[in-house]
Amino acid sequence: MKISPMETIFNIFNETATILQDELNCSYLEALAETGENLFHGNIIQEELSELTVKRLQKKYSELKIDMFSQEQIRKAYQLAILKGMKDSVQSNHQMTPDSIGLVFSYLIKKFMAELSSFSLLDPAVGTGNLLTTILNQMDDTEITSYGVDIDDLLIKLAYIGANLQSQPIQFFNQDSLEPLFIESVDAVVCDLPVGYYPNDEGAEKYTLKADKGHSYAHHLFIEQSINQTKPGGYLFFLIPNGLFESEQAPKLHKFLSEQVNIQGILKLPESMFKNPNAAKSIFVLQKKAPALKAPKQVLIANLPSLSNQSSMENMIGKIDKWFMENKLEQ
Known part of the structure; x- marks a missing residue:
């Protein structure tokens, strides 16, 4: 089954945020911010990650060329990931x-x-x-x-x-x-x-x-x-x-x-x-x-x-x- 562009982006946001959440021992929303920074810079900017985590992230990021998607596709995928993180943490x-x-x-x-x-x-x-x-x-x-x-x-x-x-x-x-x-x-x-x-x-x-x-x-x-x-x-x-x-x-x-x-x-x-x-x-x-x-x-x-x-x-x-x-x- 073909998945939509929004789902493609969301899946990368979600999977990489979850990896970072476990490794950095932080909230999902904080990890989402970190993975968003990585995607924007085209580089993993967290220095405290294990070698295995860096490799896992690099593999995931290589599956996504963010500039191939429209602003609205990116916004909707990012919004979906934020909503997931907000379910258990926000007033x-x-x-x-x-x-x-x-x-x-x-x-x-x-x-x-x-x-x-x-x-x-x-x-x-x-x-x-x-x-x-x-x-x-x-x-x-x-x-x-x-x-x-x-x-x-x-x-x-x-x-x-x-x-x-x-x-x-x-x-x-x-x-x-x-x-x-x-x-x-x-x-x-x-x-x-x-x-x-x-x-x-x-x-x-x-x-x-x-x-x-x-x-x-x-x-x-x-x-x-x-x-x-x-x-x-x-x-x-x-x-x-x-x-x-x-x-x-x-x-x-x-x-x-x-x-x-x-x-x-x-x-x-x-x-x-x-x-x-x-x-x-x-x-x-x-x-x-x-x-x-x-x-x-x-x-x-x-x-x-x-x-x-x-x-x-x-x-x-x-x-x-x-x-x-x-x-x-x-x-």
Whole structure:
């Protein structure tokens, strides 16, 4: 039975990571990062390996010419290996953004950024980089300067190695995303918002959206930080929990958004995409206010159908295209 290109790459990732995991006595994800480095450099860079292990790895690596595969084939195989490693080691906040959601983001970014032949893009909660690389791989006709920030050193190492293997020149920063960022203002932000409380009460003090008492919501602070980091007239694309505006801190968020941005769209993802309907999410599109910039005549509000239902999706894309014709031509 013929195996797919993605399976071919995954099998090498998986087998070599398992060899390194046993030899280095480390986690599967750490070993995956190590094997990714080896594949990228075309060389075994770990010096402490036994001669037998080096030979086993060399044999496996010789079966794979990574540059013969497309960026998406590499990304999907790498993602599969990361998902295997995450099954037993990762907090829920570190879940990877599903491919289908990444493709919807890609479509929306293409539509909203269509007039720009080049732009800068930031993901302030980049994790393993899957959402960001999904978007970049769909937009190879546009020159994008991209940045990823994450506080988790293993996740960002996996993101950096994945980007290298996909030949995506992303600049990564391993830091608390809610501290000052060493990045110039960008044209667009994309973020699968980390939902929960921010433990650093002192760090939250500088934010308008800090809680009046107790811990502040990290997802509110991420929204504020992202808006601060965006150029006037720039766009922000967030994956938000459907209950974002139902908490006790929501009135403050609502007021802040009305002052800072024009809401462009809220696209509710199908509940079937989520194991728990209470965990369902939406894509929230904002544009940072700028002089002479008008709000859309009406906000794009849509309930997305199942992404596998082709006729319903084509119908929805037609509605979105119509909204763009009616609302973006006047800008």
